[in-house]
Amino acid sequence: MTTSPVTDNYFENAGFCGLRDCLEKIRSNAAKIDDPQTAPVEEFEWLAASGVMQVTLPGEALDFEKPDTASLLHLFKLVGQANLSVGRIYEGHVNALYLVHLYADEAQKKEWYRAVREDAAIFGVWNTQNQHGLTYLGVEGGLVLEGAKTFCSGVAIITHALVTGNIDLPERKGWQMMILDMAKISDDRIDRNSWKTLGMRASGSFTTDFSGYKVQQRELLGMPGDYLRQPHFNGGAIRFAAVQLGGAAAIAGNTLDYLASLGRTDDPIQKIRLAAILTQIVTGELWLKQAGRHFDEWVSLPGRSSELIAFANMTRTVIEEIGISVMNESNRCVGARGLMASSPLERLHRDLTFYLRQPAPDATRIAVADYFINNLNQTND
Ligand SMILES: Cc1cc2nc3c(=O)[nH]c(=O)nc-3n(C[C@H](O)[C@H](O)[C@H](O)COP(=O)(O)OP(=O)(O)OC[C@H]3O[C@@H](n4cnc5c(N)ncnc54)[C@H](O)[C@@H]3O)c2cc1C
Structure with a gap:
């Protein structure tokens, strides 16, 4: 998928020379650690060596002081694409550092940032x-x-x-x-x-x-209530949505590989399904790119808070639907044989099905409707 908000070379150009190799190692090790008792220890050593565990700290490429949320979301997508579980843990690490950035005092920041840089600390x-x-x-x-x-x-x-x-x-x-x-x-x-x-x-x-x-x-x-403070709390849903889209992109790529391995990519009906899959992934990327831009523009403008939250709610909802739709099309493309344990698709489908279950999906849709209803006059202007 090359239609990303930032190209896949972005991180290499920014000095993360080993990221591509790191993600490839994570991807090829994913089946081996598909077990709750096998922690992704090496995966986080590889991520640390590539530089992305500290990428949002002061002076680094995605320093929260100079926000570039679209690129950060793209990074989440790439890690999720390599292994959704690793993406989940990585997103938690960055989220914790974001909350430190927002609410910690100087002494706390110094200590926790030092721990990431010098002790390879992993936050959740x-x-x-x-x-x-x-x-x-x-x-x-x-x-x-x-x-x-x-x-x-x-x-x-x-x-x-x-x-x-x-x-x-x-x-x-x-x-x-x-x-x-x-x-x-x-x-x-x-x-x-x-x-x-x-x-x-x-x-x-x-x-x-x-x-x-x-x-x-x-x-x-911070103080009591800071964790739930808006627009950060609901607006942050775009982070897990980005990881989820990575899971859908992994299914998309493996579906195409599977069809190609059987010489089935010339079939027009398979092509129609592949077109739907690619369109969905690109749609998700466009939503993430715009969600990242809106986040950076609106997060410090109280007057845009409800707009930011509504956009984040729509983004996570669209990406949930994309995940479901990509899995559905992929199932039809590859059939039963393609979903057997010998294929990566078996694990990828299980992972994405489970990871799409995030908090309050119904309440999120209702909040979008309420935003629409409450802003009807403005929308019609
Ligand atoms: C892989 C994975 C990793 C996770 N890691 C973390 C983590 O590191 N840290 C963390 O804090 N959390 C984590 N979570 C939890 C996550 O943030 C959600 O809290 C959790 O996934 C929601 O669980 P649920 O789907 O069972 O929720 P539920 O709230 O039970 O929702 C299930 C369904 O019921 C509906 N529903 C909810 N309430 C009601 C009601 N009162 N009446 C009727 N219907 C209702 C919902 O809309 C939804 O359709 C993780 C979740 C997953 C799947």
Whole structure:
């Protein structure tokens, strides 16, 4: 696919010489780590060596101070295309660093940026929880955590976990972020039976119990409510949508390869399906490119906040539909034989089917409709 917002040479031109090789290694290793108990350790060493683990830090190519969200989204797409689980964990790492950029004080930034640059730190963001969710207990001499997080992507390799939970102190009340030192969480706190899934097995998103963790003041990030602050919270959905589009692009490429291997690309009906697949991928790229531009233009303009959120909501919805549609067309192209375990398509379909399930898809569509209804007069002008 060459119709990307930035060409695939962009990152190499920007000094990420090894990115292409790195992504190729991740892609060819994907079947080997398709197991929740096999963490993508090497994958993150390769990503670190290519420079992209620190790409958004001050002075780097995609420094958040000089935002180029369209290029960042394209990078997410490329990583997701190589392996959707690795893309999921990578997106969490960048999201955590974005929240640090937005809300950390100078001392915290210095420490966490240093950890990425010098200690190959990997960050994650774990907000999802069930009824046994996280609370901060104010005890004599400090704060102690109680409860667990679900869907902790990459927990086996994450060094710094940005988690959220309810805090209730005189000076802080509400949904508070903190960044935990995962070296202090013993392995028996990770429920390794909690990730038996259709796909995304390599993301190893196990339920993790943080009860008893003693929180230091310097580990608290921002103030209660910052995590949910708009337009960042809903507007950020374009990041996972970009990773998802990478999964759809991988299916597109493998579908074409499969048909070519059987000499079936001359068939006009297969061509019609291939045309639909390519059109969908390019459509997704165009949405991402525009979503990235709007994000950079509007994120600091309060008057454009609802527009930014509506555009992000539409982007994630369009890309969800694209993912479903590409899988549907691909299924018809390759048939049962193409979906057997010997083909990469078997895993790619499982991964994308599962990863398309993101929070509140119905509420997202309703929010788009509400935006449309509430802005009807302006739209008709
Ligand atoms: C591979 C993967 C990795 C993930 N990694 C992370 C991570 O690292 N960190 C993190 O914080 N989270 C993570 N998540 C969780 C993710 O952000 C979502 O919270 C999760 O996928 C939503 O789960 P669900 O589809 O079961 O949601 P549900 O909310 O159960 O939604 C399922 C369906 O029910 C509908 N629905 C929702 N509420 C209602 C209601 N009250 N009444 C009727 N219908 C309703 C929804 O619209 C949807 O159609 C991950 C998810 C996946 C799939």
